[in-house]
């Protein structure tokens with residue numbers, strides 16, 4: 249670790265976990281019990297914990313629970329594989345049955361003006377095949393979910409949309425930004441707008457955009473990119489009605505992220521206070537979608553309060569979208585040292601800055617100059633905070649900031665150089681994506697040189713970190729969203745050198761995606777950036793396909 253005074257000792261031992269908890273449904277609680285039995289019944293390699301929490305009931309919950317009690321009445325509570333499988337078949341519909349295939353409303357096999365710059369016939373044919381995946385990923389929520397929500401963990405959504413694929417059978421928040429960029433490249437503007445409509449409906453119902461459209465995701469959000477989605481669609485379509493509909497929702501989302509749990513104040517050397525954001529889930533129990541696993545990790549903590557604090561860290565890390573990574577651990581070799589709520593993350597604050605700039609832009613469009621003015625001021629204030637809190641001049645990177653354990657949200661903490669996490673993560677370069685930074689050519693050139701010497705640039709793209717921990721958001725995995733934000737940021741600058749680096753990274757990434765596609769016939773969630781054409785591994789679930797339709801070709 250870069251800073252010597254961050255002892256790896258447990259952050260959970262002192263104060264009591266007192267944060268908010270959003271209660272879950274009785275169905276989720278029961279399905280966790282079923283998942284635990286599956287965990288004991290099956291071999292680890294044949295088991296995906298999420299499959300059991302995504303089941304929907306054929307009959308009402310209390311009758312199903314009684315039937316499960318019956319088969320669990322053995323001496324040690326264990327259930328034979330045969331009894332368990334019979335029970336699942338009799339009482340549940342399979343995971344995914346509550347989402348119904350629907351023909352996308354604006355899909356064309358080769359849309360007019362599709363990827364005009366791509367001339368190479370092989371790449372063009374591949375791009376068209378990838379474009380064709382929209383037909384596979386298009387879904388709407390079944391009528392049963394609307395009529396009998398109590399039988400499903402899937403949440404009702406008003407219009408059809410796209411799902412990421414495989415075990416991810418529901419809409420996800422931050423993934424949707426890249427889904428929308430892909431849809432725009434595919435000229436599917438109406439489907440892109442439909443995705444925004446669904447996310448706004450979640451925001452209207454819950455007060456924030458959920459991690460994903462499931463009852464077990466109602467206690468947290470994910471990296472806030474709704475404003476960026478609306479911006480991209482408006483940019484291509486000029487749809488002012490969309491902006492009018494989205495603006496009140498975005499103002500509500502801005503409030504959510506600036507509520508007490510998500511903000512901390514840093515007092516800098518120039519006597520200025522900076523209000524910055526952190527991830528903080530409203531949950532202190534195992535994540536229902538991975539409950540059996542979370543409980544086993546937490547078994548090392550003997551006291552209830554320590555367990556609760558650890559569970560909150562697990563859920564807060566899921567809120568970050570980077571679940572899991574050494575980025576969030578005070579001791580990179582000890583998973584239980586996860587301490588996400590005591591970090592001010594660079595990328596989250598870059599997304600908040602983007603939200604402020606986008607809201608100011610939308611307010612101007614609808615003629616609300618007062619809101620536009622307020623949000624422009626907020627963006628300048630945050631830009632100053634970036635320079636004071638996150639910027640590390642020696643590294644030429646913006647780095648995450650460690651908070652002191654047990655600090656209260658309203659209590660300002662004094663900025664200390666040793667609290668900057670000087671480990672190298674791809675997130676240190678995400679601010680490049682924001683125009684306020686990528687328009688500053690000398691700054692971009694400094695950050696580009698830092699990226700080139702960081703060790704993150706590999707044969708097949710940008711690695712997530714430099715630590716090979718076995719966690720999926722670490723080396724040697726590379727993720728499409730990260731490649732995209734950094735490449736787009738560099739490409740938007742006026743620096744010839746930065747644009748050259750952007751092109752080089754995009755070519756490496758696309759080549760690796762293409763080689764993997766030829767080998768496996770599909771797109772992957774993550775890739776091994778050390779080996780061109782190999783998909784990524786690690787983490788708590790098997791690698792997923794098809795995934796994040798890349799958009800650099802656009």
Ligand SMILES: OC[C@H]1O[C@H](O[C@H]2O[C@H](CO)[C@@H](O)[C@H](O)[C@H]2O)[C@H](O)[C@@H](O)[C@@H]1O
Pocket residue numbers: 298412416420422423459460535537538566567569570571572789
């Ligand atoms: O089931 C484990 C976790 O799965 C999700 O996280 C991962 O997949 C998401 C969907 O593609 C992606 O947005 C995220 O970046 C991935 O780490 C889910 O979001 C987590 O909450 C969940 O615990």
